Amino acid sequence: xxxxxxxxxxxxxxxxxxxxxxxxxxxxxxxxxxxxxxxxxxxxxxxxxxxxxxxxxxxxxxxxxxxxxxxxxxxxxxxxxxxxxxxxxxxxxxxxxxxxxxxxxxx
Numbered sequence: 670x671x672x673x674x675x676x677x678x679x680x681x682x683x684x685x686x687x688x689x690x691x692x693x694x695x696x697x698x699x700x701x702x703x704x705x706x707x708x709x710x711x712x713x714x715x716x717x718x719x720x721x722x723x724x725x726x727x728x729x730x731x732x733x734x735x736x737x738x739x740x741x742x743x744x745x746x747x748x749x750x751x752x753x754x755x756x757x758x759x760x761x762x763x764x765x766x767x768x769x770x771x772x773x774x775x776x
Contacts, residue, residue, distance in 0.1 A: 677701070677723045677740070682761060682769035684746035685727060687738060693746050694727035694736070695769050697760045705737060718742060728754040 718739030
């Protein structure tokens with residue numbers, strides 16, 4: 670079992686499934702630990718998930734929502750199937766071998 674403190678199991682572009690709510694999505698950002706407010710964690714997170722583990726911003730399949738999810742609530746989605754989300758184009762330029770590839774930005 671990996672040490673959940675700051676050890677990211679998922680990466681940007683990876684497909685994931687929420688264990689409790691069973692929705693599929695794609696990771697668009699990774700925080701090494703919780704970065705929202707304490708009030709948000711208490712009200713919205715409905716979670717006993719530690720704040721010291723990685724948290725992920727996920728675009729949900731078939732919706733227009735972005736979620737903020739603790740690592741212990743996610744599983745890897747090995748289906749290799751694309752997701753449908755209206756903001757995919759903001760983050761990714763391609764989908765290959767079951768992974769979304771990030772936009773290349775000029776400096």
